[in-house]
Amino acid sequence: MGKVVVVGSINVDMVFTSDIRPKAGETVMGNTFQLVPGGKGANQAVAAAKLGAETYMVGCVGNDSNGDFSIKNLQEANVKTEAIEVVENVPTGVANIVVAEKDNSIIVIAGANFEVSKELIDKNIELIKSADMVLLQLEIPMEVVEYTLEICKNNNVKVMLNPAPGMVLSSTIIENASYITPNEHELKIIFGPSSDASEVLKKYPNKLIVTLGSKGAMYYDGNQIKTVPTYDVEVVDTTGAGDTFCGGLAAALVRGDSLEDAIKFANKAASMTVTKLGAQGGMPTLEELMGRA
Numbered sequence: 001m002g003k004v005v006v007v008g009s010i011n012v013d014m015v016f017t018s019d020i021r022p023k024a025g026e027t028v029m030g031n032t033f034q035l036v037p038g039g040k041g042a043n044q045a046v047a048a049a050k051l052g053a054e055t056y057m058v059g060c061v062g063n064d065s066n067g068d069f070s071i072k073n074l075q076e077a078n079v080k081t082e083a084i085e086v087v088e089n090v091p092t093g094v095a096n097i098v099v100a101e102k103d104n105s106i107i108v109i110a111g112a113n114f115e116v117s118k119e120l121i122d123k124n125i126e127l128i129k130s131a132d133m134v135l136l137q138l139e140i141p142m143e144v145v146e147y148t149l150e151i152c153k154n155n156n157v158k159v160m161l162n163p164a165p166g167m168v169l170s171s172t173i174i175e176n177a178s179y180i181t182p183n184e185h186e187l188k189i190i191f192g193p194s195s196d197a198s199e200v201l202k203k204y205p206n207k208l209i210v211t212l213g214s215k216g217a218m219y220y221d222g223n224q225i226k227t228v229p230t231y232d233v234e235v236v237d238t239t240g241a242g243d244t245f246c247g248g249l250a251a252a253l254v255r256g257d258s259l260e261d262a263i264k265f266a267n268k269a270a271s272m273t274v275t276k277l278g279a280q281g282g283m284p285t286l287e288e289l290m291g292r293a
């Protein structure tokens with residue numbers, strides 16, 4: 001069992017389901033409401049832990065009921081939470097998620113996630129140095145992402161960067177990451193709107209893995225571009241699909257799977273997530289995943 005350290009965001013998701021997505025200025029009646037654990041960092045940590053990795057979370061929550069709820073949820077999923085800092089006077093991050101017309105729209109309020117600092121990284125430096133894989137996303141300050149990548153690079157620790165939400169990345173960030181996992185939309189933000197996915201992939205063999213929703217994921221193995229298909233499932237909510245993919249990919253890589261096998265594993269896990277409501281609602285355990293044909 002390998003060790004995964006996630007440095008990232010922790011949110012509580014307010015999930016509204018509705019038949020119709022309201023247009024600007026419009027009010028619609030919805031169907032259901034749920035308050036569920038979320039945040040790209042926490043989601044990836046839960047996915048990695050459920051899929052068998054020894055997983056640690058480095059992040060911040062507010063001193064409030066959402067923070068307690070988030071930490072308890074991580075612990076229930078077997079994620080080690082000692083490196084989560086509870087900060088005063090800033091609320092835990094929240095996300096407003098509308099699931100309608102077979103897709104989601106999300107607004108995130110960072111709250112305590114923007115309190116994740118270089119000092120917090122320094123405080124947990126030994127944990128980070130001991131990781132087989134560090135997982136990063138972009139819901140914490142960019143300077144902390146850059147700093148963590150630099151530390152990992154200097155200490156030969158592998159890092160997977162999930163560049164979400166989509167933002168422009170510096171060449172140093174791209175260079176220092178061992179794996180980068182954008183979706184097709186994020187790929188265009190990073191490498192330009194007219195960039196050709198195949199050409200970009202060829203520049204980053206066995207490093208850039210582009211997720212393709214219902215079509216799976218693709219990467220360049222040094223010889224050819226490979227598309228690894230995912231499973232045909234009944235989609236309820238795709239929220240957390242990318243996070244499950246990243247957590248699953250990390251869990252498989254740290255236990256020694258090849259990149260292609262790790263992508264197959266990640267696809268399988270992510271395809272199970274989309275069959276249930278909520279980012280973590282359908283995330284499988286290793287046993288559940290193994291039991292699936």
Ligand code: ATP
Pocket residue numbers: 164183184211212213214215216217230231232233235238239240241242243245266267268270271274
């Ligand atoms: P998210 O909805 O979490 O933002 P994303 O946009 O980051 O997801 P996607 O490329 O949409 O990332 O999906 C990530 C992975 O989830 C895919 O590579 C695939 O394995 C799985 N997945 C997503 N959508 C579907 C689907 N409709 N059917 C089966 N698997 C899916």
Ligand code: RIB
Pocket residue numbers: 009011012013037038039040043094095106108139239240241242243279
């Ligand atoms: O990737 C899904 C996550 O994005 C949600 O859980 C929400 O909190 C936002 O961070």
